[in-house]
Amino acid sequence: MNNGMTRRGFMRAGATFGLAAASAGAGLAAGTSLAFAQDADLLADIKKRGFIRVGTFSIPPETWIDISTGEWKGIAADFTKAVAEEIGVEVDPVVLVHSALAPALDSGRIDVISGLYRTAEREKVMAYASAPYWYGIDVLLTRSEGGVATVEDLKDKVIGTVRGSAQEIEAAELQKRYGISDIRKYDAADPMLMDLKAGRLDAAVWWGYTFDYAAQQNPDYDFKVVEYLAPEYLNSETLPGNYYVFSKNGTAGLIQAFDAATEKLKAAGVDKQIMEKYGLSNPSYLTGKF
Known part of the structure; x- marks a missing residue:
């Protein structure tokens, strides 16, 4: 990705994030008339313009913007750039909170989301690769000092999760099994973790790969694992997969292009190389087996 492209993506991300934080659903109403009108093949439009608008979020090591360079970095960034190279275009990352991703896709402000778990509710409104x-491992976290020792200790406790994420499903299952008194939902992980650190939460459901990465970077990290969450919390036999996600309208060619590029890159071991680059050597990230 050239510097001009990266900087354009960074400026775009900053502006979009502000709008999303103010009103997660605003894009849906504002862009509906513009968006699909796109009965034509979106892939042809992307190739004509020379870049693809990728909806993403800020959660290292999966995805983040390096504020010193404006470069999009992380697992999703590296793999998506490789996919885009196979297609023959560049990448314009658009940073959003999770709850704003679907409205942005529906309004045509973005062409694809760089990675979401698959849920029945999302499948009603979005198309998946x-x-x-790659696969994610979610985790129940607590404070390093004190907090919750086991999942059985969750009775009458308060936990946090990120609104619009599949972790909501896992949090609800934990509540059903262990008698959690309240689930607080956040638009982003950072305020959730701040509340956990301050003792306003007893535990939080978070991305395990993010915890693994953060703990590697900082041996004195503020949080510890209560439990890595098995797939059964999502009523699944495998860990939740991170999929590319598209609009249901006019995207058949684009989905086929992403599928072909993904298959080629995985066959060449690019996914493994990227995971290892960020210190994630657990084979579960590639196989989905817990």
Whole structure:
């Protein structure tokens, strides 16, 4: 990705994030008339303009913007750039909170989301790539000092989760099994973790790969694992896969292009190389087996 492209993506991300934080659903109403009107093949439009608008979020090591350079970095960034190179275009990352991703996709402000778990509710309004390009392990966290020792200690406790994420499903299942008194939902992970650190939450459901990465970077990290969450919390036999996600309208060619590029890159071991680059050597990230 050239510097001009990266800087354009960074400026775009900053502006979009502000709008999303103010009103997660605003894009849906504002862009509906513009968006699909796109009965034509979106892939042809993307190739004509020379870049693809990728909806993403800020959660290292999956995805973040390096504020010193404006470069999009992380697992999703590296793999998506490789996919885009196979297609023959550049990448314009658009940073959003999770709850704003679907409205942005529906309004045509973005062409694809760089990675979401598959849920029945999302499948009603969005189209998925054929296969995930990697798998996530979610985790129940608590404070390093004190907090919750085991999942059985969750009775009458308060936990946090990120609104619009699949972790909501896991949090609800934990509540059903262990008698959690309240689930607080946040638009982003950072305020949730701040509340956990301050003792306003007893535990939080978060991305395990993010915890693994943060703990590697900082041995004195503020949080510890109560439990890595098995797939059964999502009523699944495998860990949740991270899929590319598209609009249901006019995207058949684009989905086929992403599927072909993903299959080629995984066959060449690019996914493994990227995971290892960020210190994630657990084979579960590639196989989905817990």
